[in-house]
Amino acid sequence: MRRPNILIVDDEVSNIEIISAILEDDHEVCFATSGEEALQVARAELPDLILLDVLMPGIDGYEVCRQLKADAVLADVPVIFTTALGDQEAEVKGLELGAIDYVTKPVAPVILRARVRNHLDMKRMRDELAELAVTDALTGLGNRRCLETRLAQEAARLAARGEMLSVIILDVDFFKRFNDLYGHAEGDRCLTMVAAALNRAMHRSNHLAVRYGGEEFACILPGLAHEEAMEMARSILTRIQALGIPHSASDIAPHVTVTAGVATAACRAEVEPQRWIVAADRQLYAAKAAGRNTVSGRFYDAVALAEL
Known part of the structure; x- marks a missing residue:
């Protein structure tokens, strides 16, 4: 069975290493260290889920999320923000831009694994329902x-x-x-x-x-x-x-x-x-x-x- 592909985006390499170590046993992991690179990698890899830092030099996580959701190919990829920000206003802004969840750093391994697993499960169910909606019942081809x-x-x-x-x-x-x-x-x-x-x-x-x-x-x-x-x-x-x-x-x-x-x-x-x-x-x-x-x-x- 194909392992889900997770894109980790963070300008701190140490954070990428920590999150990667938490997830790499059950997932394929790719990463980017800037907003610009994140958009390039996302288009090349078509990940199943993106863990996205908010505060980055250049294009911040909010703008990356906005561009992802405006892209027809990437719009349905779940985005979880990872940030040291703890205020409610930052969380609301991220969710309004289309993020599906919010995780504060330092991340707790058990919680991160559970949230990633839950959102991947939900995405798989959405994909299966979407597949039924675009499948011709007689021939099995797309409709x-x-x-x-x-x-x-x-x-x-x-x-x-x-x-x-x-x-x-x-x-x-x-x-x-x-x-x-x-x-x-x-x-x-x-x-x-x-x-x-x-x-x-x-x-x-x-x-x-x-x-x-x-x-x-x-x-x-x-x-x-x-x-x-x-x-x-x-x-x-x-x-x-x-x-x-x-x-x-x-x-x-x-x-x-x-x-x-x-x-x-x-x-x-x-x-x-x-x-x-x-x-x-x-x-x-x-x-x-x-x-x-x-x-x-x-x-x-x-x-x-x-x-x-």
Whole structure:
């Protein structure tokens, strides 16, 4: 089982050593000695919980917390303030900024371990509930909400370095006819098999396949260049044809096929994540107009994508 990752932020190395010694038996520990470094490490490590000192030179803990909670990727990471401050006003300010708890130094090992464990348990339960809310009950893939959330997170993360993001939207060809001919139970079985094939095509841990709605599916492919995304879309078409699901009501093949649209662009902070969906959807319709059971795609520059 993966051990939770704790980020300790304190400008005093001795404090980091003390807290690390308390937690390292049950947790992975990383650290930062300034507010600026804390934000960098948090974005790189994506910790499960952050222990954050309040009083630091430069960016103090309050400002670090504010920036963490404003970051779409890090907003849900629990923050526990650790400080020698003992006044109620300081505690209230930290909680109002989004911290989940407050621990005064010198820390008591038993209390610190208990609070960290409790907040990690609560985070795990919240994550499990959130996972249910973004999971499609039929296929087990993510649902539309999952797509929108993950797309926003990845676009924000990739925009920091102007990296590529590709999105595929695909549609089962003549699916209404399939349902009418074979019945809804077979329709559900068809969608489940298509979803499984789609999921197997995701070769990187940060690539995601979701059920977008009805017989439509989508893939989020962070860091994938356009030709790579086009090749993946073609391989998905081949995988689904290889399932050999009979479809005698199709105009293009005796078995189930799909049509796909691909959109790729370098991420920019000013471009809304939803633009990738709009672009991929346009390419899907272009592929349908070209006869279905094919792929249409385009690489967009930031201006063209933003204007869609």
